[in-house]
Every structure is written in structure tokens, then in C-alpha cells.
Amino acid sequence: MTRKDLIDIIRKRRSFLCVGLDTDLAKIPQHLLKEDNPYFAFNKAIIDATAPYCVAYKPNTAFYECQGLDGWKALELTVDYLRRNYPNHFIIADAKRGDIGNTSKMYAATFFDQMDVDAVTVAPYMGEDSVTPFLDYPGKWVILLDLTSNKGSHDFQFMTDADGMPLWEKVLRTSARWADEDKMMYVVGATQGSMFAQIRRVAPKSFLLVPGVGAQGGSLAEVCRYGMTDECGLLVNSSRGIIYASKDTDFAEAAAAEAAKLQNEMDGYLTKAGI
Amino acid sequence: MTRKDLIDIIRKRRSFLCVGLDTDLAKIPQHLLKEDNPYFAFNKAIIDATAPYCVAYKPNTAFYECQGLDGWKALELTVDYLRRNYPNHFIIADAKRGDIGNTSKMYAATFFDQMDVDAVTVAPYMGEDSVTPFLDYPGKWVILLDLTSNKGSHDFQFMTDADGMPLWEKVLRTSARWADEDKMMYVVGATQGSMFAQIRRVAPKSFLLVPGVGAQGGSLAEVCRYGMTDECGLLVNSSRGIIYASKDTDFAEAAAAEAAKLQNEMDGYLTKAGI
Numbered sequence: 001m002t003r004k005d006l007i008d009i010i011r012k013r014r015s016f017l018c019v020g021l022d023t024d025l026a027k028i029p030q031h032l033l034k035e036d037n038p039y040f041a042f043n044k045a046i047i048d049a050t051a052p053y054c055v056a057y058k059p060n061t062a063f064y065e066c067q068g069l070d071g072w073k074a075l076e077l078t079v080d081y082l083r084r085n086y087p088n089h090f091i092i093a094d095a096k097r098g099d100i101g102n103t104s105k106m107y108a109a110t111f112f113d114q115m116d117v118d119a120v121t122v123a124p125y126m127g128e129d130s131v132t133p134f135l136d137y138p139g140k141w142v143i144l145l146d147l148t149s150n151k152g153s154h155d156f157q158f159m160t161d162a163d164g165m166p167l168w169e170k171v172l173r174t175s176a177r178w179a180d181e182d183k184m185m186y187v188v189g190a191t192q193g194s195m196f197a198q199i200r201r202v203a204p205k206s207f208l209l210v211p212g213v214g215a216q217g218g219s220l221a222e223v224c225r226y227g228m229t230d231e232c233g234l235l236v237n238s239s240r241g242i243i244y245a246s247k248d249t250d251f252a253e254a255a256a257a258e259a260a261k262l263q264n265e266m267d268g269y270l271t272k273a274g275i
Numbered sequence: 276m277t278r279k280d281l282i283d284i285i286r287k288r289r290s291f292l293c294v295g296l297d298t299d300l301a302k303i304p305q306h307l308l309k310e311d312n313p314y315f316a317f318n319k320a321i322i323d324a325t326a327p328y329c330v331a332y333k334p335n336t337a338f339y340e341c342q343g344l345d346g347w348k349a350l351e352l353t354v355d356y357l358r359r360n361y362p363n364h365f366i367i368a369d370a371k372r373g374d375i376g377n378t379s380k381m382y383a384a385t386f387f388d389q390m391d392v393d394a395v396t397v398a399p400y401m402g403e404d405s406v407t408p409f410l411d412y413p414g415k416w417v418i419l420l421d422l423t424s425n426k427g428s429h430d431f432q433f434m435t436d437a438d439g440m441p442l443w444e445k446v447l448r449t450s451a452r453w454a455d456e457d458k459m460m461y462v463v464g465a466t467q468g469s470m471f472a473q474i475r476r477v478a479p480k481s482f483l484l485v486p487g488v489g490a491q492g493g494s495l496a497e498v499c500r501y502g503m504t505d506e507c508g509l510l511v512n513s514s515r516g517i518i519y520a521s522k523d524t525d526f527a528e529a530a531a532a533e534a535a536k537l538q539n540e541m542d543g544y545l546t547k548a549g550i
Contacts, residue, residue, distance in 0.1 A: 062381035106337035127427020152402025
């Protein structure tokens, strides 16, 4: 999906919501456990219910891998279901991969050839050749970890060099030489709302994937205030707050209601920004 | 496996060789393609041939994931085969994972519960809570990326703070607060041989997993000269140089011969260090 397509979808659907498919057997409604593949049954119902209100889905690979073959199969089925039935939704494999060049090539093949997602989250620590193999696929995106939403983000991401430049800024500036805003987005956590103004000084046009709204405590208002551009420039993710809104047979309707609430709020911010 | 067990095995087997199972369908002998699971058939033969000469095996998850379910199954079969038949070999899942706490927990469950490997490679960018869930398993290890062997390692790992401390050193010092040398090792690339003296000033006792010997150009002599401790403290990995020593029906014998050559060299370095 191109940048233009993504912006068009955001405008039309009046939403920049990404639904995180962090599907956990211990948390899904127990009546689904009798299904052949409970993960996929859950995801399918969540997707069908929330699709009108979001522009993206983000399965986190860890939740699938930890179930071995069944989990990996559920991930493949989920991506395939999205690809066939919702071609105008952006699919993000939240995999946080990154390795030396010839190995990153394999990861890129996993997610772009095997699964055909639109974007993969990638860790920056190993530098250029760990990231660039993901850029070789037309229409596909890298979403590079920059400033994450967890407590541990303070361990290294704020380390500053002799000129006072923090690591998160160095990642933005260095990676801008590998790809522009048509191929690269950044993960910026919502729990650090006021940081968005600083990020925008360095990356004024890039799309930012923003986890941490809801369960992790981030504020959508603050993210939009400091992070929104005149083309939106945001994909705001919510996982647990939507997909586990109810643990009962009404889980899909409850998820839809939560997604609709966020979409409605987002519509307001888009309108306010003239989008 | 405990640190003491690992050191004992190194002493007895006169080797600190780790064989990297970067198994690639395009590179394995073509007669194996008729097997039910060519990856596993290849790995099994390589393992049986090289086991006397090495102390560890390191499947790189990317090479399995990129084949979807068949690949993931081959990885599970390989770890299971090692666990049953070679209980005194250390198994490393070279996965380079790392995510927020509740997600890293899932990755830890994947590799330590689902697969029962001894160690997982983890990326440090997201800090403490992305790493510590892997430390909750008795007898299991984290191998944290520190100074990698690829060209891109120069992009961020050598960034220095106002006091002149590079990021790789900050990773060593900060992570030493999360676990000691009984639970944590570090990835240090062999292509940066002279750096081992600097690493040892900060991490005098930690085991270092050293990729980059052989195909990537690192020198075993230099690694041992600067990096070996009085308990060895090294696991030196070779992948392509061993497993693709021959592309013909004699591939297992050729792999054994390459592994034996390295083991013989390693025996010399161990003896010289009084180990």
C-alpha cells in the first residue's frame, strides 16, 4: 500500500486506528476454545466487527509464536483472511526483527513473500544492513522502533551524545538516509506524549505508529495535539482495550463499540486539523 | 544448563565451537529435497556428524520462519532432536527478539517452554523490561546483542555519550544490573577482534557468543588472544563455513572435517590458556 493510498483511506474512513491483534488463549472468550483454531476464530470475529472503524491491523507475532505450529498457522490464516476480505486495510506484522543483512533478508521474505503483510516493525540496534533488506519490496514498509512506550525505553533511547543528541533522534536522522517517508514509519509510544513535538521537528512528515493508548496509559488528545500532521501522519494502536472489551459471547460487538468510540474521537481530531 | 556445566563441557570436549544451523533450502544438497522435511534431514545429519567437535548449536530462527509452517516445524524437530540425543550440548535460539514486558514474556515462553532451548539472543534497544522476562527461567540464558559483526554495527553501537562511553559499553554496564554472568552472555562480533580487550575491561567474566569467524572474516586467533578468560568465556560460532563445506552427498563428512579442524585449533588455545 502506498503512502497516498493510506492517507486516502484515513480521510475516507475518518479514522487512523490500528487494532492490535494480541490474541491470547487465556483471555479470549472461553466458548471459542472448542473451535478448530480458537485464535483464528477470535481474530476473524474481531476483524469483521471492527473493520469499519479502523485502517490497520497489527498482529503481534509473539502471541502466535508462543503456541508453536498452531499459533503460526493462526497468524498465516489471519493475514490471509485480511488480505482477501479487507484489501483496503493496512497489515502490520509487529515482529521487531533485525539481524545481519543475509538474515534480515530471510525475515523480509517471511513477512512480505510468505505472508504478504504491508509493514514489519524492525529494531534499529544493528544498523543499516539489518534494516535495508526490508526496503527492497515495492509498496512495503519498515516501521522502525524509535521511542517505545515501555519503562525500559529510558535505559538506552535517551542516551545523548557529546552534542546533546539523544539516540532516538540519531535513529531518526540516520535512518532517513536509508528511506524516506514513503517507505519508512517509526514507532513512537503514546506514553511520552509531549515528546511528539520534538519528534516532529526531526521527522515532520513521517507516519508514526503509536502504541500505548489505552491499557498503557497514553492520551489520544496529547498524541494528536503534538503529533498530527496535515496528512494525519499517525496510526494509533489499541490492542487490549478493544479486543478484550468483553470476555463473553458479545466480545465482537463490545470490540466494535470500543473501536467506534475511538474512531469517533479520531474523526473529531481529523476535522479539527482540516483533514 | 548452568555456567559450571558449560565450562565443564568445554574442558572435556576441548572445544568452544558453536555450529550455526542457518539452514537454507537453496544451499543444502539437492538430494535431500526428496525427504519429508529436508531442513530437518539436513540438520540431523549435520548434528550427528559435528556433535563430537562442538559444545553448542545455534539455529537462526529467520531461516525457518521464512518457510512458514514447514520451517517452524523443522525448527521444533531440530531442537527436540538435540534435546533428546545431545543433552550435553547448549542450544541457542538466535532470534534477536525484544518487546515490551508482557510481549517479551510470550517470546520467552516460545523458546523456553515450547521449545526448551538453553538461551535466546535478545536485542537491547527497548531496555530492561524487554529483557528481564527471559531471565525468569532457571538454568536458561539471555544472550544480549552488544557489539555485532555487521557493517551496520557502526551506525549506533559506537555512539558515545558526553563522558565518552559508547552505547555498547552502556549496554554491558546497564544490563549487568539485570543479571550476572550466570544468566547473561553477550554477542560480540569477531570482525572487531581488537575490541575484545575493551569488552573484557567491562565484562571480565561473561561468556561472549562470537559470530563472524569464517565467512564473515573474523580471526579465531585474535578473538582468543583478546577475549579468552581463565574459564574460556567464549562460544565461537561458525555457520556457513561448516554446514555448507560440501554441497554433495558427502556434506556431513565435510562438515565434520571443518568442525574438527576448528576444534583442533580451539584445543590449542585452551591448552595455551591452561584450561
